[in-house]
Amino acid sequence: MENKQVKPPIKKGLWKPEEDLILKTYVETHGEGNWATVSEKSGLMRGGKSCRLRWKNYLRPNIKRGEMSQEEEDLIIRMHKLLGNRWSLIAGRLPGRTDNEVKNYWNTHLNKRCRTGKRKPTDPSNHQNGNDKYKSKKQCNSQTTSSTSPKSNPEESDGKKKEKEESTVTNTWIQDAQSMNYYIESPVMPVCNDAFVLNDEPFIAYWDSFVLFESFGL
DNA sequence: AACAACCACAACCGCTTCACA
DNA sequence: TTGTGAAGCGGTTGTGGTTGT
Numbered sequence: 001m002e003n004k005q006v007k008p009p010i011k012k013g014l015w016k017p018e019e020d021l022i023l024k025t026y027v028e029t030h031g032e033g034n035w036a037t038v039s040e041k042s043g044l045m046r047g048g049k050s051c052r053l054r055w056k057n058y059l060r061p062n063i064k065r066g067e068m069s070q071e072e073e074d075l076i077i078r079m080h081k082l083l084g085n086r087w088s089l090i091a092g093r094l095p096g097r098t099d100n101e102v103k104n105y106w107n108t109h110l111n112k113r114c115r116t117g118k119r120k121p122t123d124p125s126n127h128q129n130g131n132d133k134y135k136s137k138k139q140c141n142s143q144t145t146s147s148t149s150p151k152s153n154p155e156e157s158d159g160k161k162k163e164k165e166e167s168t169v170t171n172t173w174i175q176d177a178q179s180m181n182y183y184i185e186s187p188v189m190p191v192c193n194d195a196f197v198l199n200d201e202p203f204i205a206y207w208d209s210f211v212l213f214e215s216f217g218l
Numbered sequence: 219a220a221c222a223a224c225c226a227c228a229a230c231c232g233c234t235t236c237a238c239a
Numbered sequence: 240t241t242g243t244g245a246a247g248c249g250g251t252t253g254t255g256g257t258t259g260t
């Protein structure tokens with residue numbers, strides 16, 4: 001009974017800089033993947049999930065930190081209208097941004113604004129100064145931009161989910177799009193928005209989201 | 219100065235999906 | 240085809256800084 005190996009307790013809570021350094025060094029040396037062994041072999045007393053999340057959201061190269069630009073913000077709003085809470089998909093269209101960051105930003109900034117119908121003024125100066133009440137708080141890991149990892153291309157693996165979501169996502173998107181004055185034009189897309197329903201089935205549900213995005217010029 | 223309330227963000231949890239034997 | 244472990248995802252909670260009283 002007692003010969004079971006007692007696992008060391010998994011550490012939780014905020015990551016310390018030295019832990020970041022250990023994880024970063026380890027992943028840069030050995031590569032991503034197999035997160036369960038990363039925590040063991042690196043000596044970090046963290047769960048594999050925690051390591052993966054920390055790497056993905058903060059330590060990975062090309063992570064973009066700091067305030068969202070007006071363009072990014074608009075994109076999030078528009079895509080959320082189309083896709084709902086598909087944060088990984090939305091983040092996939094924002095180079096350097098993570099799903100967690102997009103989700104947090106939505107929940108803290110955009111959600112309430114959209115609910116109240118207010119929009120942030122487009123004045124760029126407002127962007128630098130506005131809402132930076134807490135800006136200096138946690139900006140320790142600033143990096144520059146680039147693309148997301150190729151492995152987790154959410155748009156490809158997303159086909160199966162679509163059917164499940166079609167009732168919630170697609171039923172209103174045309175109305176939303178129209179209300180936002182989008183003009184949909186695509187080689188494979190009928191010009192008339194009303195033509196998206198085939199035999200009671202929303203036509204859009206069978207599309208790859210890529211087509212959807214391209215159609216909106218995103 | 220002290221404390222409570224508020225806010226933004228980091229991290230965790232549980233479920234789902236994927237990959238592979 | 241099926242079982243299993245790893246990875247991914249989204250919702251929720253925790254943490255710590257700022258502001259107001």
